[in-house]
Amino acid sequence: MNEPWYRKAFGARYARLYAHRDDEEAASAIDLLAGSVPLAETRVLDVACGAGRHMNAVRARGARAWGVDLSEALLADARRFGPVARADMRRLPFLASAFDGVLNMFTSFGYFESAEEDERALEEIARVLRPGGWFLFDYLNATRVLSRLIPRGERTAAGERVRETRAYDPSARVLTKEIALLDDRGEVRETWTERLRLYDPGAIEAMMGRAGFEIWERFGDYEGGAFDGESPRFILLARAAVCSEPD
Numbered sequence: 001m002n003e004p005w006y007r008k009a010f011g012a013r014y015a016r017l018y019a020h021r022d023d024e025e026a027a028s029a030i031d032l033l034a035g036s037v038p039l040a041e042t043r044v045l046d047v048a049c050g051a052g053r054h055m056n057a058v059r060a061r062g063a064r065a066w067g068v069d070l071s072e073a074l075l076a077d078a079r080r081f082g083p084v085a086r087a088d089m090r091r092l093p094f095l096a097s098a099f100d101g102v103l104n105m106f107t108s109f110g111y112f113e114s115a116e117e118d119e120r121a122l123e124e125i126a127r128v129l130r131p132g133g134w135f136l137f138d139y140l141n142a143t144r145v146l147s148r149l150i151p152r153g154e155r156t157a158a159g160e161r162v163r164e165t166r167a168y169d170p171s172a173r174v175l176t177k178e179i180a181l182l183d184d185r186g187e188v189r190e191t192w193t194e195r196l197r198l199y200d201p202g203a204i205e206a207m208m209g210r211a212g213f214e215i216w217e218r219f220g221d222y223e224g225g226a227f228d229g230e231s232p233r234f235i236l237l238a239r240a241a242v243c244s245e246p247d
Helices: 005-009 012-017 023-034 053-060 072-081 115-128 142-147 201-211
Strands: 043-047 064-069 084-086 099-104 129-140 152-157 160-169 174-182 188-197 213-219 233-240
Touching (some): 012 072, 012 160, 023 053, 023 129, 053 072, 072 084, 129 142, 129 201, 201 233
Parallel strands (some): 043 099, 064 084, 099 129
Antiparallel strands (some): 129 233, 152 160, 213 233
């Protein structure tokens, strides 16, 4: 059985190649959240926390931050900002109702082989949230991404020459990015793949509803702009279901 793509993709090199996604950007996203919910002394879990930049940003707002990720290399950095656990987001190692809020940032969703598995991750997030707890979900704008898709390009990041090749399979709704590190002669010395299932806003909101969330606010960027077809992000702030008392 082939190893899932994300086990190789999110190694130590990942943070270097995406260094433009920095602490300032993370602080902007958490500032947006702080405009809607109190953070001081709350228990916040960052699901797919990576190197912990959003953990650090909520901690700066007075929250108690926990993180969970599958990448041991990235968790080594995230440990600076709070307790962390190495785990799959489909099986979170926490008790029910353990957290006041959950983060899922920078398109850390849509990674699994099936939509049902993606939905399972939402169900797990709902399980570990207290009734009425908040969930900040940060995803790309699939329509904009596809309209501006660049099939092939090169860039330099952290001193590395990087070639990226992108392709979209509409039948599976999957966007694949093949990444190659090149040497000084332009020869490939290492490759790996990133694979993302693209969901439109309606599909995401339907999945959220089935998982027990109520959508609270919608944003199109970290500055709090309204979402539309040209927005760079699709950001949802949702509440976990509150169980009513029996009659």
